[in-house]
Amino acid sequence: MSRVIRRPMDGADRYLAPVFRDNAATFVSGVEEIAQAHPQEAAHMTAIAMELALKSRLLASGVSDDWNRRHLRHDLTKALRCARQAGLIEPPAGMAAVAALFTPYYANHEFGRFPSSLFTAADWRHAAGLVRAVIGGPS
Structure with a gap:
């Protein structure tokens, strides 16, 4: 049984959702280009993009940026x-x-230790x- 996490839902930060989404798209767009030569950096960029994409969804639903940042x-x-x-969202298989x-x-904050051989x-x-x-966006 999963517990429901209570979040502030005043919606004041909804305007940030498209900014986070666009930043996520920017980070993910460069991943394939650098993956072969710089796998650790590609992993880090993917992680950043994933965080921004998920927080964008939460912001769009009315969750505050401060709540995201603190919790x-x-x-x-x-x-x-x-x-x-x-x-x-219903997370895509594998996410x-x-x-x-x-x-x-x-x-x-230890992505310098991420084993690039994992991908x-x-x-x-x-x-x-x-x-x-x-x-x-398109996959």
Whole structure:
């Protein structure tokens, strides 16, 4: 049984949702270009894009930016769970696994320790496609 997380829903920060979404799209657009030469940077860009995409959905629903910042921070697994519990998205298959893989490094500002060997070129395309699905763009 999952517990419902209560969030402030005053909607004052809804104007930030398209900014976060556009920034997510910018980060994810460069992932495939750099994945082969710079896999660790590509992983980091994917994590940033995923965070922005999920927070964009939450902002659009009326959740405050301050709540996102204080309660979610950079925890991609928690952000995905909150967006799903709020009914904002049905995560694409595989997104929870990618979030779980990134979160220990990303949430703790330790992406320098992310093992770049964890992804193949196909995985990068898949991870980027997952983020695009959340953004609402073509995968």
